Every structure is written in C-alpha cells, then in structure tokens.
Amino acid sequence: xxxxxxxxxxxxxxxxxxxxxxxxxxxxSVEQDTTDTWGGEVLLTDGSRWYIDPIxxxxxxxxxxxxxxxxx
Amino acid sequence: xxxxxxEETQALIQEVLEVYPDxxxxxxxxxLAVNDPSLEQSKKCITSNRKSLPGVMTxxxxxxxxxxxxxxxxxxxxxxISHGPVGCGQYSRAGRRNxxxxxxxxxxxxxMNFTSDFQEKDIVFxxxxxxxxxxxxxxxxxxxxxxxxxQSECPIGLIGDDIEAVSKKKGKELEKPIVxxxxxxxxxxxxxxxxxxxxxxxxxxxIGNRDGDTSFATTPYDxxxxxxxxxxxDAWASRILLEEMGLRVVAQWSGDGTLSEMELTxxxxxxxxxxxxxxxxxxxxxxxxxGIPWMExxxxxxxxxxxxxxxxAAFFDETIQANAEKxxxxxxxxYSAIIAKYRPRLEGKRVMLYVGGLRPRHVIxxxxxxxxxxxxxxxxxxxxxxxDRTMKExxxxxxxxxDVTGYEFEEFVKKVKPDLIGSGIKEKYIFQKMGVPFRQMHxxxxxxxxxxxxxxxxxxxxxxxxxxxxxxxxxxAPWLKSAEGEVEKIAANA
Numbered sequence: 001x002x003x004x005x006x007x008x009x010x011x012x013x014x015x016x017x018x019x020x021x022x023x024x025x026x027x028x029s030v031e032q033d034t035t036d037t038w039g040g041e042v043l044l045t046d047g048s049r050w051y052i053d054p055i056x057x058x059x060x061x062x063x064x065x066x067x068x069x070x071x072x
Numbered sequence: 073x074x075x076x077x078x079e080e081t082q083a084l085i086q087e088v089l090e091v092y093p094d095x096x097x098x099x100x101x102x103x104l105a106v107n108d109p110s111l112e113q114s115k116k117c118i119t120s121n122r123k124s125l126p127g128v129m130t131x132x133x134x135x136x137x138x139x140x141x142x143x144x145x146x147x148x149x150x151x152x153i154s155h156g157p158v159g160c161g162q163y164s165r166a167g168r169r170n171x172x173x174x175x176x177x178x179x180x181x182x183x184m185n186f187t188s189d190f191q192e193k194d195i196v197f198x199x200x201x202x203x204x205x206x207x208x209x210x211x212x213x214x215x216x217x218x219x220x221x222x223q224s225e226c227p228i229g230l231i232g233d234d235i236e237a238v239s240k241k242k243g244k245e246l247e248k249p250i251v252x253x254x255x256x257x258x259x260x261x262x263x264x265x266x267x268x269x270x271x272x273x274x275x276x277x278x279i280g281n282r283d284g285d286t287s288f289a290t291t292p293y294d295x296x297x298x299x300x301x302x303x304x305x306d307a308w309a310s311r312i313l314l315e316e317m318g319l320r321v322v323a324q325w326s327g328d329g330t331l332s333e334m335e336l337t338x339x340x341x342x343x344x345x346x347x348x349x350x351x352x353x354x355x356x357x358x359x360x361x362x363g364i365p366w367m368e369x370x371x372x373x374x375x376x377x378x379x380x381x382x383x384x385a386a387f388f389d390e391t392i393q394a395n396a397e398k399x400x401x402x403x404x405x406x407y408s409a410i411i412a413k414y415r416p417r418l419e420g421k422r423v424m425l426y427v428g429g430l431r432p433r434h435v436i437x438x439x440x441x442x443x444x445x446x447x448x449x450x451x452x453x454x455x456x457x458x459x460d461r462t463m464k465e466x467x468x469x470x471x472x473x474x475d476v477t478g479y480e481f482e483e484f485v486k487k488v489k490p491d492l493i494g495s496g497i498k499e500k501y502i503f504q505k506m507g508v509p510f511r512q513m514h515x516x517x518x519x520x521x522x523x524x525x526x527x528x529x530x531x532x533x534x535x536x537x538x539x540x541x542x543x544x545x546x547x548x549a550p551w552l553k554s555a556e557g558e559v560e561k562i563a564a565n566a
Contacts (some may be wrong), residue, residue: 005356019268019353022121022455046113062360 004050007062014061016044033058041070075447076488078469081106085471088483099125103474107466114459120474121455123261129478131498132452136160138266139255140223142350143274146170146301146326147334148180149218151210154187155203155235156225160257161187169515171305172328179216186210195227200238207242207250218331219249221273229256249331251277262453262475264349264429271353274334279358281335293319293388294340298355298366299347299430302327304520309527310346310371316402317385317395325351338362342387344369346523349429349458371523372531373438374407403525411441414532417540419443421491424484426450426476426499427513433462435494435513438522442532447488450476482506492539507547509538 005017006027014027025048031040032054039054049070059065076084085104089097102119111117124130133141136154141164144152154161166183174180188206190199207220222235235252243250253273255266282288295314300307307327314321322340323333337343343355343366355366365387369380378400385396421444425432432449439446448471451458459472466472471484485493485508493503494513503510511517511534519534521527 005360007356007359017356019356022457024457024460062356064360 001066001068003064004067005062005064006059016042016050042067075445075467076469078106081469081471084484084487087487088480091479096125096128100128100477100480103476104480105472107463107468107470107472109464109466109468111463112460113456114463115456117463118456118459118472118474120451120459121261121264121453122475124475125477130452130475131478131496132261132475133263133266134257135255135259135263135266135269136223136225136257137164138263138268138350139253139270139273140164140266141168142263142301143267143270143326144221144223144253146172146182147221147329147331148172148174148182149216149330151181151184151186151214151217151220153203153206153210153220153222154185154225155199155222156188156190156227158187158189160225161185161223167515168301169303169518169520170327171302171308177214181214181217190225190227195231198231198233199228200233200235203233203235203238204242207238207246211246211248217248219251221251221253223253224256226257229254229258249277249281264453264455267350267429268353271351271357274354275357278331278334279338279354279361283338288336288339290339290341291320292341293392294322295319295342295344295384296323296325296333296337296340297321298323298325298337298343298345299351300324300327300523301347303514304516304518304522306521306523306527309521309524312526313371313377313381313399313524314344314384316399317381318392319384319388325354338364340364342367342384344384346371346434347430348461349454370434370437371527372435373441373528374403374411374525375441376434376437377525377528407525407528410529410532414536415443417536418532420445421539422447422488423492423494424448424471424488424490425493425513426452426473426481426495428452429454429458431494431513433458433465435522436465438528438531439535441528442535444492444535447471447490448473448484450474478502492535507544509541509544511535511538 002018007015009015016025016027025044025046028043028045030042037054037056038058039052042050050067051070052065052067089101092100105118124132140152162185165185172180172182176183188199188202194202222239239250239252251273253270255269259265300310307324311321323337338358343364345351345355345366345368348368358364359366370376381396385393423439423444423446429451432451436446449466450473493508493510496512496514500510500512516522519530522531
C-alpha cells in the first residue's frame, strides 16, 4: 500500500508518482472518473493496475493518496 | 572513429563484462545499456539506484555527503554541525566550491567545519550532552548564526542518540531553528538518499515556519531557483538572466542561500528546478501543500537556455514573455561569437561523461552547441526517472552506464576512444595518465561558472583549452618514439 502522489503533467495527464520506488508513470484510465467520484481501479501506461476506494467528491490534484496493488 | 552501431556497442559491453564472475556479471549487466531514444521507460533497459557490488570500485558517496555536502552545506547563514567523529566534516570541508557573499565566521559559515568530534566515551555514554553544549558554544561564539542543522554521521544512528530531543529543547531555548538531520552515512545506497532525507528535514523543520506570516510583500513574478548549488558562481550566472526577464528571485536553494530565503519559498509563484535529482522531493511537496507549480530547466548552452527561458516565461504574462525574447536577443551576439570562435576547434570531438545526478544529461546541449557529440553518459546515483529523461537527450546506440566501476569505465574509454572525458576528481588522473583530455564536471575543474550565457563562454574556453592543449601530443617519452616519429597514443597501447 504505497503512498502515491498524483499530479498533472504539462500535457494535462495524471502522473502517478511513488517516491520510494522512483516510479513516475502516466495514468491511462481510471475506473470511476466523474464529477462526483474518482477512484476504483487505475490502469497505468506500463500495464500495472492499482486500486483505491472511490473518493467522493473527487480530490483536488496534486495530492497524496494510498493505493493498493490490484494485480495480486 | 565513427559512431558505433547498436551491435558494436552491445558487443563492447559483453566484452567488458567478460572478466567478472558469473554472479557479478549478471548484476553489472543490468547497469550497462545501449541507448534507444524511442523507449519511453528506462526500466526496460537499465537498472539504477541499486547497492554497489562489493569488491568493485565505485565513486559513490554516502547519505551524509548528500545531506551535509550537497543540500544543507551551502546554506550560508546556518551552522551545519557534523555530529560524530571529526573526519567526515573535516575531509569534506569547503570541497564543493559553493560560492557565497558574506563574512565567513561572522554572518556566514559556508567554508567552516563544525563538529562534535566524537571520542570513545561519547560512543559509550552517548553524545547528547555534548551536542547540547556544542550548540550553546556555537551560539555564544557566533551570535549572528540564524540557525543550526545537526548532520548525523554513522555512529549517531548506531548508538541511538536522540538528536531530535536535543534540537527541540535547544531550539526553544535559543529561539533559533535547530534542525536534526538523520543522514547517517550507512543509509541508502548512495548520496541520493541523503538528498531525500535532507529534503524531508527541510519539509518538517523549515518550510512551514512562516505559514501564518503575511509580512513578506509578494509580487506576481516571484520565483525560486531550486537545486543550484552555485558551484563557481553558477547560481549567480543563472539568476541575472531571470532578473533581466523581470522575475524576482526570492530564494536560491541552496547555493548562496539563506535560511530566511528557504522559509519564504512557499510564497513564490513558481519553483524552478535545476538539479532534479536532489531537490525534486521538496518541489513536489510544495506543489502539493502550497499549490506552487514547478518546472525543470536547463541553463547549459544557448540552445537549452533559450528553450528554458521561453518555457519559464510561458508561466507568466506577455511582458515576461517579451522580456525573455529580449534577453535571448541581447545575448545572441555574445554567444554566436563564442560558437564562431570555438566550434571550428571543437567540431566533431567526442565526449564521454560520468557525473552525479544531473549533469550527464544537462550538459549534452552545451556540447552540441559546440559541435561536439556525447557518445557515452552515466550517473553515479541517478534513479530511473533520471534515465527516462536522459534517453531522449542521447543519440541512438550510445553507451549508458550506471554506477560504472573503475574497471568498466577504463575499458570503455580504451575502446570508444573519446576526445574528452568529463567526470570527477577520482577519475581525473587515471585518464590524464592514459593520455585522454579530461575535465572535472563536478567542480568545473576549479573554473566556472558554466550556467547561463556568461557561463557558456567559460565552458567553451575550458573545453577548448583542455582538448587542444599541446601536452596531449607529448604523452610519449622522446626515446620511446619510433624512428618515423609516429606518435601513438598511450591509451591505444594500454
């Protein structure tokens, strides 16, 4: 369950940054991304999947959230 | 020699790896790679930020070096106490040439060494009392000190001293920030973790100090220069460009920087990051807590400077954008003259770099402006995100080496035969004795600054002075020269 910092990059995409792992990936898709909830399963461009309980109302980025691995 | 193909480079890596035992070979193979700029992610081809292999020669430093030497050390109006045995502080004293303005020993303390000088009894009975006494002494001897940081050396963590408690107590007593930094040398695999720990200490003990204080008059053009350590005056050469653009540089982190500058940084509009590796942590934190955007910039060489100035200006209004163009135009004659003078002398020369955490990719543009080509590059302590950024800067099929060992680097140089190597003091004399021109790219070989337009002039002169130095033709003793007078490079024979 790493702490993940989510921020927008110059192109407006969401970046998924795990400081401890130096992992900086772009988020490809989010299961629930509407005006009232954000979260669920998150797919990154490197193919890994992460999970966070949907947050409502959606958080303001940049922010730090705790994610779970969805693969295992 | 022309550029090597992918297969040739791969074969070279294989050849160099051949001497290692199987296990070491497997480990080192992950750190050596052939660059492929089309790859988006470096982790597919290179591994970084791993423990160095025991038994090989590495040039990495420790967490204390990363915190005291790099991040905290240049903050000039604080006393940085090397808490522990005397050597760590003394042997690294004033080695990094972080220039600053001030009267050393009166209101600035950059080149001085303060240490608690641990003895056996301090290890046995603990050093907290000694630290408390030392803090009082420093404050009495140097009343103008604005704050102190306690930089732990290895024994502090091993014996479990509570430096936080002492710092808190003394900080209250003296009404000055006293920052305990848990940067014991054994933490992490290189100085990189020391940067991170130092950033976290700044986050916890410095950044929030003036949160409720609105007495500082802000302007819409406030920026902070982060991750410029003012080596040989670099930060000054960068700062004038930003000021000419109409921006106000509130803080310099941390070359020629002060404690109050750091405390005021949360009030700026934009953080400009030069050394991404050592200070991205605090920038990310300020983005999250204060909503300050940050951007990486590069002030090496006119092409990158112009690119960066435009990118910085894009965060502000039209006046600043127009000013950026004016600044670029103002210096155009100056840098064109430098390129016209040195490019013919340096055109086509090939460079291999091996530096710390930023320069292996940042100086590529400056070399290209001089018509030179970087054929191999590597970092001592970079992480994968640095290699992500490097792979796009480097040409196809060039050599990448992470935490390169002494043996590997020598072998690479013998095979690739570069015209110039840019690395540190530990590599310098080996390669000079092999007859290869060499520049220190950590300390600019006691020259500098290299940042900004002013710095580019010095950079170009220094590179020319090194590569075209007549001494490289005299590497062979006259009595060893063959009858035809043919001079062979010693490197080729070695």
